[in-house]
Structures are given as C-alpha cells and as structure tokens.
Amino acid sequence: MSEYLLEMTDISKSFPGVKALDNACLRLRPGTVHxxxxxxxxxxxxxxxxxxxxxxxxxGTILYEGEPLNVHNTHDALVRGIAMVQQELQPIPDRSIAENIYCGKYPVKKYLGMKFVDHKKMNEDTQALLDRLNMPFDAKQKLGTLSASQMQLVEIAKAVSNNAKVVIMDEPTSSLSLKEVDTLFDIIRTLRDQGCGIIYISHKMQEILEISDEVTIMRDGQYIGTWPASELSTDDIITKMVGRELTDLYPPKISSPGEVAFEVTDYTSIDPKSFKDVSFSVREGEILGVGGLVGAQRTELMEAIFGLRSHTTGEIKLHGKTIKIASPTDAISNGIALLTEDRRGSGIFGVLSVEDNISVASLRDYLKFRAFLDEKALAELTEENIGKLSIKTPSTKTQIQNLSGGNQQKVIVSRWLAKDPDILIMDEPTRGIDVGAKYEIYCIIRDLAREGKSIIMVSSEMGELIGVADRIMVMCDGRVSGFVSGDDMNQEKIMELAVSFM
Amino acid sequence: MTKSTKKITGADVKGFILDNAVIIMMVAVAVVVGILHPNFISAYNFKNLISNTAVRFIIALGVSGCLITKGTDLSAGRQVGFAACIAATLLQRSDYAQKVFTKLPELPIAAVVVGLIIVFSLIGLINGLIIALLNVPPFIATLGMQTVIYGFCLVFTGAQPIGGLRTDYTNICSGSLFGITWIPYLGVIALFVGILMWVMYNKTPHGKSIYAIGGNENSAEVSGINVRKVKIMVYMTASALYALAGFLLGGKAGGTSASLGQGYELIAIAGCTIGGVSSNGGIGKVGGILVGVLVFELLKIAMQFMGVTTAYTYVVQGLVIVIAVAFDIRKYVAKK
Structure with missing residues (x-):
C-alpha cells in the first residue's frame, strides 16, 4: 500500500463557460489533517x-487506499468511508438529532418479514456517538431546538458516524464560537489519532496553522503545491493563494470627514429582546464600523433603519432633516442603501442574469418614453460595473448563481453603486470572500468615502473593523456600549466594550 | 459568439433536438397527421386550431405572472366561465324569447368588454390582497375564489344555459380578418395580447420586478421593489385577461352556461409549464407559453382527426404534460 490514503491526480472539471478545475491534485496521508x-x-x-x-x-484519476475510486453519488462515497461536512447545512429541524444523523441509513429490525426502523438502536447509537465526541445534546432532541452553531457540530457528528476514513470539512467553523471551535478541534484530533485523513477547507489562517499538518494551495482551478504547515507563514499562504505579493491587507485611511450626514436617535425595536435606545451619527466621507459579538443585534438595527423591521421609538435625520422610513422603498428614495448580511437569502437573484442583478434596484432610473426600459443604457451600466469592480463572469447574461461568492458580492455592490446612494450600510461585506476580493471591496468602500459618501460597515472581523473604519461603534446586547476612534481602536478596547453589558 | 463559423458536431445536433424537443414533436405530429389525413392541413382546420389556441393562450398569459412569482391561480377557469356568462347575458338578441334582462337596451360591445375587464380586475384585486396582504398561500386563496366565483355564476345564470347571442358579438369571435379564413379575429386579438404581455415582461420595470420576485422575494424587497403592489397587479392583470378570454369564448361557442371554463386553469398551467415557465419561479417566456399551449391544442385536434376517442385523448394529454416538461426541464437543471 502506498503512503497515501487518497491520491487525486490531474482532476479537471468544466461547467458551461467556466473551467472550474484544471489538473488539480491532492495527496492525503492517513492520520493527518490536510x-x-x-x-x-x-x-x-x-x-x-x-x-x-x-x-x-x-x-483525472483518484486512488483510494491504492485502488482506483469511482463514486457516482454521495451514497457510494459514504459507503466507501468518505464523508463530507458541507459548507451549507442541510438540516431537517423538525426531526430529532438521531433521525438527522441516520437520515437515509436508518437501522432496521425485521418483524413479520417487514422492515421497521429500530428507534431504540438509533437513539442509543446516536447518544453514544454524541458522548464520544463530547457533545452535550440529547439524541431525541429536535434538531431545530439547537442554535446554528450547535447544528454545525451535529453535522460533523453525522459525517463521523459512518466510520469514515476520509472526512472533508468545508468551512466548518464559519458559524462557530471560539469555544465551539476548540470542541471541533478536539474532535478533529481524535479522528486524526484514529488514523483518519481529514481534508480541511477554511479561510482562517490561524486555524489552518494551528490544526493542519500539510497545506495544499490551489489557484484558478490549478494545483499550486503542497507544503508542511510548519514551514508556512500566513504571508506565505496569502502570496501563494493570490499569486502576487499582497503588501497591504487594507487600503490607506485617507479621509477628511465633513458635516454630519446621517443621525439616528433613540432607536428601539418592537421586539423587547432586540436593540434599544440606539443613537449614533455618521459624517460625510466617514466610514463608521459597527462591532460586537454575534447576537448584539447589529443586523437587526441596520434592517430596521432600512425599513425591513419595525421600531417603536426613534428618529432618523438625513442632512439635518427628519425622515420617515417605513419600507426599503422609502430608504432607497432617500439615498440609503443596504448590502445585507445574507447574500444568498436576501441578496442575489440566483436564476436571473448578472445584468438583471445589477440593474434591479435602478430600473426606474433607466426609462425611455417614461415606461420602457432603456436596454442600451442598462447594458452599458452592466459593462461599466463589470469593468470597474473587475467582476469575473463569462457574460452579462450568465445566471449569477454560477459565479463565485466574491463575484456575487461585487455584483450586489454594483447594484447599489448604480443607485449612487449617500448612505451605504454594508452588513458583513466580506463574509465568505477570499483575501484578494476582500481587498478590492475595502478599496471600493474607501473610494466611496473619499467621494463624500457615508458608510456604515457592520463586521464581526475585528481586524477588518480596525483596518477599514474611521470610527467604530460597539454594540452589546442590543445597546450601544461605546465608540472608539484613533489610538483607542484596538482589539482589547473593542472586546471590552463588546462584553460590557454581559 | 461567431456561431456561423463553428463546425456543427453530433453533440450540437443532439443538443438542438433535445432543447427543441417540444417544437420538433409538434411539427412531426402535424406532418404525420397531414399525410394520413390531407384535410388536416386546410385553411378551415388551421382556423379552428388558431381560434382554440388563441383563447387558451390568453388565459395562460394571465396565469403565467402568478406562476413566475411562485404563485398560481386556480380560479382562472371559473373566472373565464363567469365572464362568458355575463358577456352573453348582456349581448343577447332583443328578439330572443328567453332573454335574461328583457328591458336591456342594445349595449355597445366595446363598453361590455371594458366593463368586464374592470369588474374582473376587481376580482383579481381581491385575490391579490388576500395573497399579498393576508399572506394566504396562492394555492389556497385562489382555490377559495374558484368555488366562490362558481357559486356566484350559478346564482347569476339560475343554472340555465344562455343563448340567442347578437350576431355582431358572435361574428367577432368566429369571423376572420378581411374574410381570409385562416386569419380569425381571435388569432389577431391573441397575438396583440401576446405582444402586449411580451413588452410588459421584457421592456418594463414592472416585468423585471415580476421575475425578480420569483427569483428571490427577500432580495426583491431589499432592492426596493414593492413586492405586495407587484403581486396584486399580477393577479389583477390575470383576471383582466380572463375577462377578455371569457368574452371571446362565450361568443365563439354561440352560447354559454355556468359549467363553461371548468378546469381551464389546469390546461393553462400545463401549457405554461410545457412552455418552460418554472414552477420554482423567476423563469418564463411568452414565446414558450405560446408553444406550450399550441402543443396541447394541436395534439387534441390531431387526435380527433385520427379518430381517437375523447377518453384516450385525456390519457395522451396527461402523458404529454409530463414528457414535455421532463424534456424541457433539463435546460434549466444545472448539469452536474
């Protein structure tokens, strides 16, 4: 048997208009995290x-335990001992944890020659698995009673439940808290010590360097190389991923904020558990960062300001004048835009073209004879934005769902740039986006500020807030716990404010 | 983009056949039946086909907006039937013995059509309000409306058939432009409605908003589209088209009863789906809907020519719905 558990060699795969994989390779040793x-x-x-x-x-060829591997569906893969924790969860919230874990492979008992699900065995086995992995859940509990991050852990338990020899984890920590990440790493180490090979996909450099033994880097569908993790630094990885030296992670902060453009006073949600008495202001040309822990109600506040949620008290002033916002239409007509946190859920129109996705918010600005769309102008708008933000797409008519996450995000940014808003609220603008595209988004944000626009940027990445914002508002438990600017903008100060009401 | 210079490969041919399976099947049926029964390819039969398709096409265009916004309209058929009954009672001959409204003067036809469209738009408004404001699922809301409309129609007609229609009315629905048999007025009217709807879907912000809502309702709301208003307008437009279709159908048949229009919504939904309107929302083209409806009518007439009994016609139509959609859907399912 060879020294590798799994060898993928010269794998190519094309989709209409895109060559997604071009002779990609991966070699996984048993008992390692790759x-x-x-x-x-x-x-x-x-x-x-x-x-x-x-x-x-x-x-291309795949050798698994020295034998050629040809799986045609996920069931084949699972039977052969290959399991995958997907990037997007596919939970069935109304069924128990045990049923979710054993979905599609229920243990059966025979009775009168007929097969019935053996609930007792299923629940006991699941409980044993959960206990082994130190997960404090009851197997009979409905999955829907768990938080999103706990569900992620169950998803991992599900992958492991098959006695898998190869476990693929695609961004498993994206919704986990620090403590849960520790739990996950314990699970990964346990699996590794049992001789499993773990393929670990993540954008978080610290995690990679902490948990992995080897690192394989890909760029544009091609294999770049494999190195022991101990020989790599964060900068090495970024350089190899991007294919060029990235000298700065953030564009320089050149700003001269002007008059106060946007003022929110005493905003309180209709939901008593959400935000209360929030007051802040943003100047022209200023980037206001909004920090806080998950659950600090930042997204809820932004959605309420944009008219997507209701508030009880509070006032919004734009350039000194009080305005009323009851719906997104009101907000947009006042020159306010919101880039939502959930790109797939409330950002893109998956089946519509790139052009439709860019133009959807500004269709009524491109009319001829006051009723019909000026298609030439819309096509120009699309081309202009594709060029300006260097959006990678085979054509303007390509369905946006065929683009990568970063390019989808740039399309939505274009959608708002086309409206030329004065106040741009961006909720987690770089979530799930790679390093190169992140830098481009930061540059766009900075350029907009330089043009005199006011930017409100919600982010959970502390480095991003400190690197991009001129001033940071920190929220905790629905309230504003403080503002930091200048030399106070450091991780310790922000963290202190983020937990101040807890 | 320079397709003309590219060599045609076997895969291209296969792809073309699969992508246009519905149209190819339709042409094949027409040719085969035409050879076996030369009468099939005649001006009279052509007119028959166009007239039948025209009304169905208008109904299908109405339903299409509901489908593209991930809704549906099960009240379509009953609305068509009710509109036909109202049109018929208002346009009866003054010398007809069983005239419903004996003292009714001779109304201008245009006024009847406009009146019907306005009244039915209000029915659509109610559908839209129930769906958009009360958030009742469209399937349920329009199922209720279907039953309510049928009840009103029975009350209105006293469950009696309505005949004795004015000839100026029936002429519109059975006559032909310039007296050329194969250009029936119905076809011209349907073509006009089709063009209007095509312009609406492709050239106006309202049309793009319909696709956007079907594509992702949350994103549409965030993008400043007034989702409720657009949905209400979709159901109003739909009902306005049913009113027109009902008016045409009443005159075409020369008389109506409350049972007219039963099940037409299902034929319309089938036509849309065969024509590539996605039940997942966001996708659908006017040209596709025309092909979908045409396939249905063509098959029905072809089978009549072949002497197939009505009972078997249903079996074949059912199979065609499923097979056509199975062929068509592969265009939209992402290849893995």
Whole structure:
C-alpha cells in the first residue's frame, strides 16, 4: 500500500463557460489533517465535490487506499468511508438529532418479514456517538431546538458516524464560537489519532496553522503545491493563494470627514429582546464600523433603519432633516442603501442574469418614453460595473448563481453603486470572500468615502473593523456600549466594550 | 459568439433536438397527421386550431405572472366561465324569447368588454390582497375564489344555459380578418395580447420586478421593489385577461352556461409549464407559453382527426404534460 490514503491526480472539471478545475491534485496521508486553501472560486469545493460524488470529474484519476475510486453519488462515497461536512447545512429541524444523523441509513429490525426502523438502536447509537465526541445534546432532541452553531457540530457528528476514513470539512467553523471551535478541534484530533485523513477547507489562517499538518494551495482551478504547515507563514499562504505579493491587507485611511450626514436617535425595536435606545451619527466621507459579538443585534438595527423591521421609538435625520422610513422603498428614495448580511437569502437573484442583478434596484432610473426600459443604457451600466469592480463572469447574461461568492458580492455592490446612494450600510461585506476580493471591496468602500459618501460597515472581523473604519461603534446586547476612534481602536478596547453589558 | 463559423458536431445536433424537443414533436405530429389525413392541413382546420389556441393562450398569459412569482391561480377557469356568462347575458338578441334582462337596451360591445375587464380586475384585486396582504398561500386563496366565483355564476345564470347571442358579438369571435379564413379575429386579438404581455415582461420595470420576485422575494424587497403592489397587479392583470378570454369564448361557442371554463386553469398551467415557465419561479417566456399551449391544442385536434376517442385523448394529454416538461426541464437543471 502506498503512503497515501487518497491520491487525486490531474482532476479537471468544466461547467458551461467556466473551467472550474484544471489538473488539480491532492495527496492525503492517513492520520493527518490536510488543509486545502485557495481564494473563492479557486476550485476547492468543486474538487471536494468530485471526490464526494456530487460532481462527476471530466478527467483525472483518484486512488483510494491504492485502488482506483469511482463514486457516482454521495451514497457510494459514504459507503466507501468518505464523508463530507458541507459548507451549507442541510438540516431537517423538525426531526430529532438521531433521525438527522441516520437520515437515509436508518437501522432496521425485521418483524413479520417487514422492515421497521429500530428507534431504540438509533437513539442509543446516536447518544453514544454524541458522548464520544463530547457533545452535550440529547439524541431525541429536535434538531431545530439547537442554535446554528450547535447544528454545525451535529453535522460533523453525522459525517463521523459512518466510520469514515476520509472526512472533508468545508468551512466548518464559519458559524462557530471560539469555544465551539476548540470542541471541533478536539474532535478533529481524535479522528486524526484514529488514523483518519481529514481534508480541511477554511479561510482562517490561524486555524489552518494551528490544526493542519500539510497545506495544499490551489489557484484558478490549478494545483499550486503542497507544503508542511510548519514551514508556512500566513504571508506565505496569502502570496501563494493570490499569486502576487499582497503588501497591504487594507487600503490607506485617507479621509477628511465633513458635516454630519446621517443621525439616528433613540432607536428601539418592537421586539423587547432586540436593540434599544440606539443613537449614533455618521459624517460625510466617514466610514463608521459597527462591532460586537454575534447576537448584539447589529443586523437587526441596520434592517430596521432600512425599513425591513419595525421600531417603536426613534428618529432618523438625513442632512439635518427628519425622515420617515417605513419600507426599503422609502430608504432607497432617500439615498440609503443596504448590502445585507445574507447574500444568498436576501441578496442575489440566483436564476436571473448578472445584468438583471445589477440593474434591479435602478430600473426606474433607466426609462425611455417614461415606461420602457432603456436596454442600451442598462447594458452599458452592466459593462461599466463589470469593468470597474473587475467582476469575473463569462457574460452579462450568465445566471449569477454560477459565479463565485466574491463575484456575487461585487455584483450586489454594483447594484447599489448604480443607485449612487449617500448612505451605504454594508452588513458583513466580506463574509465568505477570499483575501484578494476582500481587498478590492475595502478599496471600493474607501473610494466611496473619499467621494463624500457615508458608510456604515457592520463586521464581526475585528481586524477588518480596525483596518477599514474611521470610527467604530460597539454594540452589546442590543445597546450601544461605546465608540472608539484613533489610538483607542484596538482589539482589547473593542472586546471590552463588546462584553460590557454581559 | 461567431456561431456561423463553428463546425456543427453530433453533440450540437443532439443538443438542438433535445432543447427543441417540444417544437420538433409538434411539427412531426402535424406532418404525420397531414399525410394520413390531407384535410388536416386546410385553411378551415388551421382556423379552428388558431381560434382554440388563441383563447387558451390568453388565459395562460394571465396565469403565467402568478406562476413566475411562485404563485398560481386556480380560479382562472371559473373566472373565464363567469365572464362568458355575463358577456352573453348582456349581448343577447332583443328578439330572443328567453332573454335574461328583457328591458336591456342594445349595449355597445366595446363598453361590455371594458366593463368586464374592470369588474374582473376587481376580482383579481381581491385575490391579490388576500395573497399579498393576508399572506394566504396562492394555492389556497385562489382555490377559495374558484368555488366562490362558481357559486356566484350559478346564482347569476339560475343554472340555465344562455343563448340567442347578437350576431355582431358572435361574428367577432368566429369571423376572420378581411374574410381570409385562416386569419380569425381571435388569432389577431391573441397575438396583440401576446405582444402586449411580451413588452410588459421584457421592456418594463414592472416585468423585471415580476421575475425578480420569483427569483428571490427577500432580495426583491431589499432592492426596493414593492413586492405586495407587484403581486396584486399580477393577479389583477390575470383576471383582466380572463375577462377578455371569457368574452371571446362565450361568443365563439354561440352560447354559454355556468359549467363553461371548468378546469381551464389546469390546461393553462400545463401549457405554461410545457412552455418552460418554472414552477420554482423567476423563469418564463411568452414565446414558450405560446408553444406550450399550441402543443396541447394541436395534439387534441390531431387526435380527433385520427379518430381517437375523447377518453384516450385525456390519457395522451396527461402523458404529454409530463414528457414535455421532463424534456424541457433539463435546460434549466444545472448539469452536474
């Protein structure tokens, strides 16, 4: 038997208009954690889906335990001992944890020659599995009673439940708290010590360097190389991923804020558990960062300001004048835009074209004869934005769901740029986006501020807040716990404010 | 983009056949039946086909907006039937013995059509309000409306058939432009409605908003689209088209009863779906809907020519719905 548990060689895969994988390779040793890294759209998830049987590769070979492996669906892969924790969860909230874990492979008992689900065995086995992995859940509990991050842990338990030899984890920590990440790492170490090979996909450098033994880097669907994790630094990884030296993570802060443009006073939600008595202001040309822990009600506040949620008391002033916002339409007509946190859920129109996605909010600004769309102008608008934000798309008519996350985000940013808003609220503008595209988004934000626009940027990444914002408002438990600016903008100060009411 | 210079490969041909399976099947049926029964390809039969398709097409265009916004309209057929009954009672001959409104003067036809469209738009408004403001699922809301409309129609007609229609009315629905048999007025009217709807879907902000709502309702709201207003307008437009279709159908048949229009919504939904309107919302083209409806009518007439009994016609139509959609849907399902 070879020294590798899994060898993927020269894997290629094309989608209409895109070559997603171009001779990609990956070699996984048993009993190791192997990080797979690359920018969004580099082909990491595609490569894993080819291994897991979700996609069929166009060419290339896969050797598994020295034997050629050809799986045609995920069931085959699971039977062969390959499991995958998906980036997007697919939970069934109204069924128990045990039923979720054993979905599709229920243990059966025979009775009068007929097969029935053996609930007792299923629950006991699940409980044993949860206990082994130190997960404090009851197997019979409905999955829906868990938080999103707890569900993620259950998803991992599900992957492990098959006695898998290869476990693929695609961004498993994206919704986990620090403590839960520790739990996850314990699970990963346990699996590794049992001889499993773990393929770990993440954008978080610290995690990679902490947990992995080897790192394979991909770029544009191609294999760049494999190195022991101990020989790499964060900068090395970024350089290899991006293919060029990234000298700065953030564009320089050049700003000269002007008059107060936007003022929110005593905003209180209709929901007593949400935000209360929030007051803040933003100047022209200023980037106001909004920090806080998950659950600090930052998104809820922004959505209420934009008219998507209701408030009881409070006032909004734009350039000194009180305005009323009851719906997004009101907000937009007052020159306010919101880039939502949930790109898939409330950002993109998956089946519509890139052009439709860019123009949707400003259709009524491009009319001829006051009723009909000026298609030429819309096409120009699209081309202009694709060029300006360097959006990678085969054509303007491509469905946006075929683009990578970073490019989708740029399309939505274009949608708002087309409206030329004075106040731009961006909720987690770089979530799930690779390093290169992040820098481009920061540059766009900075350029807008330089043009005199007011930016409100909600972010959970402390480095991003400190690197991009001129001033940071920190929220805790629905209230504003403080503002930091200048030399006070450091992790310790922000963290202190973020937990001040707890 | 320079397709003309590209060599045509076997895969291209296969792809073309699969992508246009519905149209190819339709042409094949027409040719085969035409050879076996030369009468099939005649001006008279052509007119018959166009007239039947025209009314169905208008109904399908009405339903299409509901489908594209992830809704549906099960009240379509009953609304068509009710509109036909109202049109018929208002346009009866003055010398007809069983005239419903004996003292009714001779109304201008245009006034009847406009009146019907306005009244039915109000029915659509109610559908839209129930769906958009009360958040009742469209399937349920329009199922209720279907039953209510049928009840009103029975009350209105006293469950009696309505005949004795004015000839100026029936002429519109069975006559032909310039007396050329194969250009029936119905076809011209349907073509006009089709063009209007095509312009609405493709050239106006309202049309783009319909696709956007079907594509992702949350994103549409965030993008400043007034989702409720657009949905209400979709159901109003739909009902306005049913009113027109009902008016045409009443005159075409020469008489009506409350049972007219039963099940038409299902034929319309089938036509839309065969024509590529996605039941997941956000996708659908006017040209596709025309093809979908045409396939249905063509098959029905072809089978009549072949002497297939009505009972078997249903079996074939059912199979065609499923097979056509199975072929068509592969265009939209992401290849793995």
């Amino acid at each position: 990080a797979l890294m690359g920018e969004n759209g580099a082909g990491k998830s595609t490569l894993m889906k080819c291994l897991f049987g979700v996609y069929t590769r166009d060419s």
